[in-house]
Amino acid sequence: MNIKSLEVLVVDDEPAIRQVLAAHLSRSGCSVCQAANATDALERLSKGDIDVAISDIKMPDFTGIELVRRARAAGIDTSFIMMTAFASVDTAIDAIKAGASDYMIKPVRNEEVLHRLMKVSDMRRLSSENKVLRNLVMGSREETFAFASAAMRELERLIAKVAPTDSTVLVTGESGTGKGVIARQIHQNSQRAEGPFIPVNCGAIPENLMESELFGHVKGSFTGADKARKGLFLEADKGTIFLDEIGELPLALQVKLLHVIEEKTVRPVGSEQAKRADVRIVAATNRDLAQMVADGKFREDLYFRLSVFHVHAPPLRERRQDIPGLVRFLLQRGAKRMNHRQAIVIDPEVEEILGAYDWPGNVREMENVVDRALILADEGRITTAELPPQIMRGDPAKNGIQVPPSGDGLREQVRRFECAVVTRAISDAGGDRRMAAQKLGIGLSSLYRKMEEFEALGMLKDGV
Template sequence: MKSLEVLVVDDEPAIRQILAAHLGRAGFSVCQAGNGTEAFERLSRGDIDVAISDIKMPDFTGIDLVRRARAAGIETSFIMMTAYASVDTAIEAIKAGASDYMIKPVRNEEVMHRLEKVRDMRRLSSENRVLRNLVLGSREPLFGFVSSAMKALERLVAKVAPTDSTVLVTGESGTGKGVIARQIHQNSLRADGPFIPVNCGAIPENLMESELFGHVKGSFTGADKARKGLFLEADKGTIFLDEIGELPLALQVKLLHVIEEKTVRPVGSEQARRADVRIVAATNRDLRQMVAEGKFREDLYFRLSVFHVHVPPLRERRQDIPGLVHFLLQRSAKRLNNGGEISIDADVEEILSAYDWPGNVREMENVVDRALILADEGRITRADLPPQVARVAPPQRTGNGEAGGESLREQVRRFESTVICKAIADANGDRRAAAQKLGIGLSSLYRKLEEYEALGILPELVDSRQR
């Protein structure tokens, strides 16, 4: 069994360490947590496939851990352990969202069997999701983009994701090329395999071959143990080669060989090893120009750009700015533990829409974080913006005092109404379930629906007066 990241959660160190050691010997990547709080923090990173958790813990129960993870949108599979056998406890664990249940003391063979089952379930779920997307053409948008450029990009991603085609993602720094690469992986048949990101510009040239392809023990000074390399770590999954334009010419030749032969040869080894890896590469440089200048191999360029996806900068898709600001505000508020209401002054909304965002989404994340930290009582004013953003002149106003076109607040309301109505439709009209999915109270949902209906921006699929 490969490509499962496992978290072992138990307040008894001996049990936790013995189980973790066994799983490590079996080839799993294993981490540990001694209580529910520590486990939830680790799960929040989003890279754990399976959590094997005790039910009785000092801070909160394993069942509470499952509930918190599901409420936070964490898709980790849970296998629960307990020394107190009870049918009621088992039913409660499964209802909370656990996949399986074991009675202590657990046998190693039983643990392996349960992990096999979970792996098969996750693989089947991934394949079903991809096949459903292929048949119905339906998939979740990246961030609810509304611009025609990003809708076209989403359609391209939906088409190429289920294939094994090599993809080249281009665009300015900070446009979200890494997000696109991960989206391709998550909507592929390799979704349950590893996703290994590599920044080709951050690895020293003399270490890059070893990092990518591995080495055998003693192959060079300091190689005191063998290393299998990132390509082999990505086996059955996807490797994301970011900043591919920074790859030295000597390594470009070796990468071309890997793509063509689907094998890697570790440094110091005479034996090639099979690498079943999909490659997604990204760059903010003009590779065609680099080819003309002799700085990038033409044959490698054509191998990498079998399918080309270009991510336009924010200044070319301003319709997406309101939705992105809304998304980043909510995400930053959770990360910064800001649980109160967040409001933005009207002139700030207009400034954010008028600003050119040379750093694109990455710059917007920093601006939003700064504004939330500086804001008094959750109200973001012009004074909370960085100087280069704050000095941007808002759009000229018309004679009635309103800015030409929709303001950011109006666009955010329109975006939010679409998200809420989609959640209600997905819940088959169950507003309570939709509110829970959105993380808001039922009364807040009704209040927003009434507000949007009064403004005339409520989509036809929902009538706020229906109860």
Template sequence: MKSLDVMVIDDEPVIRQMLAAHLLKAGCNVVQAGNGEDAFERLSKGDIEVAICDIKMPGISGIELVRQARAAGIDTSFIMMTAFASVDTAIEAMQAGAADYIVKPVRNEELQHRLLKINDMRGLRAENRVLRSLVQGRREDQFEFNSTAMRELGRLVDKVSPTASTVLVTGESGTGKGVVARRIHQQSPRANAPFIPVNCGALPDNLIESELFGHVKGAFTGADKARKGLFLEADGGTLFLDEIGELPLMMQVKLLHVIEEKSIRAVGSEQSRRADVRIVAATNRDLAQMVAEGRFREDLYFRLSVFQIPLPPLRERRADLMPLMAFLLQRGAERMGLARVPSLEPEVEELLMAYQWPGNVRELEHVIDRALILADRGQVSCADLPPQIVKDATPLLAAQPAEGVDGAWLASPGDSLRDQVRRFECTLIARAIRDADGDRRLAAQKLGMGLSSLYRKQEEFETLGLL
């Protein structure tokens, strides 16, 4: 059971102190109140998860306290205590909004059992919120990549996912860093716990601390209600800090402290709380360069980059383009309610394969969505593409393969049979592209292979230095 923040409310000091001692021994954070008035004031800060409350108290009774807390929107779970084993009293407490009911004298084992049940119940509520988010979320992570670079990335993700290591995902904007972060979470032991993404660059400077760590009621002007904060929302799960390079230096210090101490303190609170959160960060910036320039803390950089995963741009993994286009066409058609998925005219495939994709997967997705809206007769034509893509990609289609590749197949001393076959394949593909005047689709047809396979082979040969 994770550490709970518990309040013991009873007008008898001996009972309060005995229960508090047991709860502290069980690993809970404990505060006490001797009456309903003091208890309500403390509960209004919004950081108490469970209240163990006597029903019979002078002034505000336990049941009235529950009613007031519910009316004020306080999310604390109440376990009611009474010396009278009355079914009517139990029903009244539950109707007021209590979560459970226990009879005095309270046995430690019984109280521990009730706390475990409350903890599970609160966890299920959080999990339901996450599941609703996932059902409504995006589905890029269902796509399986084909390129050598992305297969290597998949191997890294598989290695690090089951661990508790902090991960730093780097790469250009639009390459899919968020998809990688979510896959790390889904393949981890925390998969059933929350995955909370936060864009550090989108948080206002004056609200970053409150957004991440929460605040109590009255902590600052306008804080008329307690806020839990994203770290506690992600408790037991993963917090994805996207665009971490945009975090101000002041907050970098506080984030480093949270990562090292595994505890947070809400704005306006004097109590620290444990937070069991795995950090996955991402950036399109060169953090090492930012460290050298004094714009990013070196100690935080080392903490975040325990395990780095570099994500290559789309132009360096063209073997993924054709299957990724098919995936986005299918998904886009479903989202727009189209009767069938439009196909791409051969010229469109050629242009999209030749384009450099500075905006990476995000740009490709926008281009596909635009094409689906404009497409007529069930086919996407060149007229459905943004004019800039046609303008930039057309000259690339006419590019000739590198000079001198005809000799690439010749064996070098010590070459294995596999190396010689690769060299021979490289020569045949380069010659076919040259003979087709740079038309890779025609070259692929003459070679009896798919266009995506041809690009995949080219990528492989470039990686090996054969092209």
């Protein structure tokens, strides 16, 4: 691991040893500070921004081993490499038991110090990644299905193109269109796939805590900061940070985010030291950032930085060809999650109603509808009785489709609803029945069969 991003504290009561070691580490690229005794060292460590402390064991006020104990008791996660001129197995064991990571015998060689420092640095990186991995176990790769729509196939092509690069990506789309899934696919197919993936909902974090959450803080930097916090950007080091709902980021934080993108460093709240953050940024929003720029609510320079590569997730109503396959996919996944032991069958009427619905909540809404149907279904069969009222109505306020009279039987209501959906699709297509069938996600022959059925029942208006 590169040690140039490390903050190192050298602790020794002998000025010559301390200064020579600090000078060598500085030449190697580390950011170095010094302490002449354990008391001063503990005060410096309490700020929470030191990665590794290289400390003598024998000191005038209290020992380096006691320094480790007190640091651990205070919640300080700095790694310790101990030094002593009085070598013994017992001393080494005591240092490790107290929480030290490594141990060296004086006089130390410069090459040995760098070797030990690199080893401890790698241990810290692995520990951080394991914490992130544990948090993401439930967010591992999802099963997928083949998209039928040209729009989604094009989106898959764009993802495949941009994922191997290190480009910043802006993902736009309505709520529920799968922007988070797209961000995770970009990460999983990138050179950073072995690194952490850190999702952040910018709209869910209080504004007064946003800077600390993103960039971290040192202990005592503000009221309530009783211990240091690393920050999500540093947690995502060597990986990807997903800034969801980026349009909710306050203007003051937009300036700091722009600095992070340009300088590749973050400065924790209350710290004088900037830390390198090797992070890829994927941002997402359901808002019109270009309009927000025009309204003065989003920085133009940040907008251009984020939208180096822009991908758009189309809503379900614009890719109805995907609805049947997506419904079946969600049914299979939901049945597996709910431990359904029998095969799930979905009535053709249900498939047609789901295909005609506009899905304002997109895939997220569809998943909720499917899960509800699975819970209510008798003997593994999903009928119109398991669909929620808004699906049966088809959002009449939006689509202009009349809800069938409540006095009709269920089958009669479904037929009238289908007839309204079909006639509206034909009207929207300017009378082009082939286009209407494509929009409805059904075959042309199925459309004609439906029309014949509606005509026989006297449901079709003249001229349709």
